[in-house]
Amino acid sequence: MGRAEERRARQRGGHRAAPSRRSAPTAGTGPAGGGGKSGKSLIRRMFTWKKILGTFFGVCLLGIAGFIGLYLYVDVPQGNAAAQRQSNVYKYSDGRVLARKGDVNREIVDLAKVPRKVQLTFVAAENKSFYHDSGVDFKGTARGLLNTLSGKGKQGGSTITQQYVKNFYLNQDQTVSRKLRELVISLKVDREKSKDEILAGYINTSYYGRNAYGIQAAAQAYYHVDAERLSVAQGAYLASLLQAPSQYDWAVATPTGKRLVQQRWNYVLDNMVEEGWLPKATRDGLKFPYPKTPKGAPGLDGQKGYLVELANQQLEQQLMEQEGLSRGQAESAVIDQGWTITLNIDRKKQAALEKAVKTELTSKLDKKRRKVDNDVQAGAVSVNPKNGKIVALYGGVDYYKHYFSNATRTDYQPASTFKPVILAAALEQNATTQDGKPITAGTIYDGTSRRQVLDQGAKVGFAPPNEDNRDYGDITVQKAMNASVNSVFAQMGVDVGMDKVMSTADKLGMDTKGMQAVPAQTLGSMGASPLEMAGIYATFDNHGYKVTPSILKSAENRGRSAHIPNAVGGSVISRTAADTVTSVLTGVVDDGTAQESVAGNPLRQGQEVAGKTGTSDCNRSAWFTGYTPDLVTSVGLFGEADKAGGTGCDGRPIKKNDHVSLKGAMGGGRVNGGGPPAKIWAAYTFGVTDEAEFDLNTTQGAAVEPTDTPTVSQSPSDTPSQTPSSKPPTSSAPPSNSPSDTPSQTPSSKPPSQSPSQSPSTGPPTDPATEDPLDPDSALDQ
Missing domain, CATH: 3.40.710.10 (DD-peptidase/beta-lactamase superfamily)
Known part of the structure; x- marks a missing residue:
């Protein structure tokens, strides 16, 4: 055999020998062990990088399809009644508050009546990207879902839009279904409403403690002023409250609570400086605005109830005549619907009339000695004849x-x-x-x-x-x-x-x-x-x-x-x-x-x-x-x-x-x-x-x-x-x-x-x- 043939023979032999060596039996293998060759091939065939990648994209496509279906299925609901009911506010002719009447201490105000920098304190506190985002923090929502599933309770991270949706359209339940609905509705609301409308809804529906719902009630509860008169420092405090209203209320806060709310207040103002919404020199000059002592909401005792009653009746009468409402419809449109009603009542004349009745009548009644004195009732109305007030x-x-x-x-x-x-x-x-x-x-x-x-x-x-x-x-x-x-x-x-x-x-x-x-x-x-x-x-x-x-x-x-x-x-x-x-x-x-x-x-x-x-x-x-x-x-x-x-x-x-x-x-x-x-x-x-x-x-x-x-x-x-x-x-x-x-x-x-x-x-x-x-x-x- 020539050298060339021998070389070819060795090559053929070597080529043939390789499969023989790969298939040679080893310990623990062979027919009795189930065969190593077929087991390794099955696992590798099931978990190839192509199949893993395909599965990943398939799941993503299913998720996207599911979310699209959810987006199409879930509509923006009507606002819940509890979030819309609010107190009527009644004022004397000079603007002093006479009484508030309603189950919920809330008075909705237009955003235009809230100073611009006060508006921004809430954005700085809760959602700095508010004016640029799509209304949803997907990362925060995902974290919230995981925490809910794992039983760890709720976690922050929601946008202002999401918090508004939770307050106004949904409820405070911590369930997966509610969070998913919140996500979808927030996306839709962000598309349908302007940022100012969302911000107004948020600050008007949030709870601030002291039985105050909405920024107007909060301004009165903590500083005894209307929302339009809030300072930046006061607004930053109210914005800070939303994280923990009861814990951060200065009147009842523990030393820890007071320390935390001051930290939160500083955090809000620093964010405003960072975003260019507040000059640093102005921020450095601000002092912590200690809230005023809480006071009870004005009630309807004494003459207040009679004044409120007549004001409601006359307003209902006007709505009936001007809008064609029935008596029942007019009452529903007035009672606890957030009206700010200013009366023609002059505080000094009202006080003088009450004093005159007391001096000339009630102080002279002795209901224990004379039975008839229990039967005496008095009524009076005083009118300016030139204008009918x-x-x-x-x-x-x-x-x-x-x-x-x-x-x-x-x-x-x-x-x-x-x-x-x-x-x-x-x-x-x-x-x-x-x-x-x-x-x-x-x-x-x-x-x-x-x-x-x-x-x-x-x-x-x-x-x-x-x-x-x-x-x-x-x-x-x-x-x-x-x-x-x-x-x-x-x-x-x-x-x-x-x-x-x-x-x-x-x-x-x-x-x-x-x-x-x-x-x-x-x-x-x-x-x-x-x-x-x-x-x-x-x-x-x-x-x-x-x-x-x-x-x-x-x-x-x-x-x-x-x-x-x-x-x-x-x-x-x-x-x-x-x-x-x-x-x-x-x-x-x-x-x-x-x-x-x-x-x-x-x-x-x-x-x-x-x-x-x-x-x-x-x-x-x-x-x-x-x-x-x-x-x-x-x-x-x-x-x-x-x-x-x-x-x-x-x-x-x-x-x-x-x-x-x-x-x-x-x-x-x-x-x-x-x-x-x-x-x-x-x-x-x-x-x-x-x-x-x-x-x-x-x-x-x-x-x-x-x-x-x-x-x-x-x-x-x-x-x-x-x-x-x-x-x-x-x-x-x-x-x-x-x-x-x-x-x-x-x-x-x-x-x-x-x-x-x-x-x-x-x-x-x-x-x-x-x-x-x-x-x-x-x-x-x-």
Whole structure:
């Protein structure tokens, strides 16, 4: 064999030998051991780098597909109700907080009302990348999921968007499903909302401790200011609180908690410097803003509840009229919905009215010695006649002790305070007596008690007694008003026409729906509230321009403002008629039933006053409604049974809350309108008004200076002149937007096509018709 062949043979042999050596049996191998060659090949075939990589990408694709499905499946839900409910805030006219009302102490504010640098303190504290991220911190979310699965509890790292979603759309549950929903919703919210909307939602829904939800409540709770007045240092503290509200509240924090919150506060400010949001020099000059001592949230005790109640009612009424809502819908739109409602209530006048009631009434009640003193209720409303603002209101001894507001309840008779309405109707209608003579302040009537009322010579079956059954004989309308002579005004009402009298009452502001136009109404036997009577007399004071008293100054909710209509409308009676009523009513004060308590009051400093007393039958109510040129106040005292027992004036068993007599209250006899009500009125009014004179356009009544030779005769005087009195008014008509002090001398007597709505009653339902105006034992009417 040649060398070449031998070499080839060795090569072939070597090539053949290699497989033989690889397949040679070794210890532990062979058929009995299962074979090494096949086992190694299977594992290597199953875990090749290609298959591992393919599996990884497959899982990723499945995850992406699952997330896409989840993203498409999960919608952004409606905000949860608990996160949206918030307190209504009620303020005095000067902006001071009167009360907060709501189950949740939250007031949502627009982001624009929060200083920009205060906004940034929250971003610096929670999420520096907030303005650049997609709304989700995937790393932090993954860490949170792992911690939840491993039972380690929740962990930080969520973005502001995620925290807002958790607060507003979801809940605080620590579950995998909730965290996944949070992730998806956060991505969607970030796409659908602006960063400012998200930040506003976050700071308005977060909890800050001290029962404060949202930045406005927190600003009040910790620094007693509104959010718009927060400083950067204060904002940084509030932002720090969100990490651990209870632990970081300085008022209750442990030394460790105080140290940690100061560290957190420094961390927030340093982040702001780092991000270029705060100059370092400014930051270095900031000192830790120690929070103020906690104080209880204002409640509805005392008069606050009555004020809040009327404010809600009037706002609901406006929403019903302006937005077409039902009563139920309007209530749902107002109660605990985050309104900031500013009232027309003047703090000083409110305090003065409360003091007057205490001084002249409640301090004199001895409920242990005199049972009747437990039955005395008082109500009062004070109105600026030039703009219709309710500047003070007294609803009862305490909102928590007496639910019904005595200021707005309409179940008691206004009694003789209704007599000026009859005179106004006579003057407005140019009415005449039975013999065709015009009715004026100088017209003479028969003032005999129980005189039979005649209608065109025919008896009408009505003959009311005067107080104490006193006969006055022939008497002028002026003197009949001074002495509150029932028989005169009963006849006058029939002369005018009771339908016209009730129509005038309606135009002036009394709710006459369902009232019968019968002669008995001349005694004020219908129901009325101090609020209504204040509005009627304010219209007299405002020269016939309709005044509908309003407690609302403004009402704002989530960036929108409710429209508050002008409380003063057009002319409903002529200026001459209104001014003549005022002139006549000055006689009641200076020479009539209010002389002792009002005209002779030592507090009076020259103020001109007009007004009328009223005392209902059986002495169940007593009134004084009076006014100066710039303030009208109606005060009513009401007998309301504190408990059941005994019998009333009508012989019926007395039930709790029934109308009962005031006789004997405060240790006296009959409670007349010229007594406690007039004293309350004077103590209040003369303390808050300055000397002023009425500007009257009339030639009639007690306010007009008499001529040298006054005419007194049986013949009625001439029709009221349009010529101004000795106190000449100016002659410009009031502008449409607001009443003028100098309306036209010849205003139209036509009523406006629409009259403002009446304020709702809050009194218990009682039928005024059950009162007997002919009760011989009644006080009728002072």
